[in-house]
Amino acid sequence: MHNKIFQNFLGRKGLKMTRERFAVLEEVFSAPSHFDPEQLYARIRASALKASRASVYRTLSLLVESGLVEKVSRSGRGNIYEHTYGRRHHDHMICDVCGEIIEFYSENLENLQLDICGSNNFEGMSHTLEIRGHCENCRD
């Protein structure tokens, strides 16, 4: 599982599995799927396996590079991440009122983007589609 995947990734890069990296890894995968780094750091400080803020940010970058985590969005000031192990790509709707995040996936929409890239000779490698508005509960 993600533990072994991260180990392999580190191995390939000549990096070491440390107790701090393990702490971040565990916390990322027990966190709600969307999280921000400062929340994550607070959770880690409260847990048994500690890591400094610097290590949290450094490990987060490695997790993104390994493909286990993705940067999802910037809500206001900081970034939002989510763990993606065993999950399919998807995009997000975000409620401006209550902050709820709704995930969606559309094959058509993905294909349309491929077409658009094609007709611009652009080699698309990733994308973020974020729809903002009012969720079911928050619309009048």
Added chain:
Amino acid sequence: MHNKIFQNFLGRKGLKMTRERFAVLEEVFSAPSHFDPEQLYARIRASALKASRASVYRTLSLLVESGLVEKVSRSGRGNIYEHTYGRRHHDHMICDVCGEIIEFYSENLENLQLDICGSNNFEGMSHTLEIRGHCENCRD
């Protein structure tokens, strides 16, 4: 034109048209359509009509509220804006290598998003679609 529109907007809100706000307005509409606030501030400092950094940021917020300017991207560190007066909504492809920004618009893609909002009972009010990758010139 944008001058009058901004005046009206300010009037409606009981705000005043000051020389600083005018300076920002002029610079925003003589700038390349995509810009970041610090660039804008630098340009204003170099121009005849000065304004402080605080006023630049404050006026930028008002311009966004007035609909003359939109926040375009949140992917790097700071925000990117563009003036939208007389321009149609569109989305962006951004080259990871050279930073080029390619604009595109697809009716199908917009409609697909409407459908998706509909089937989630979500009242979509705005969206950003940002495709990152390599542009024509930067792909091998």
Added chain:
DNA sequence: AGTCCAATTGAAATTAAATCTCAATTTCAG
């Protein structure tokens, strides 16, 4: 043209996210 007062300004301090520095510590291949 003058009065007045709420709106506005700018310099500097502050906040917040994220990154950097570097001496001390840890990991792990051999």
Added chain:
DNA sequence: CTGAAATTGAGATTTAATTTCAATTGGACT
């Protein structure tokens, strides 16, 4: 075990943006 290379954390630094507040200004109303 050993030792070289990787890693860590406390605190300093960077960067974008916001806040503070005394001094200034816009413009409605005479």
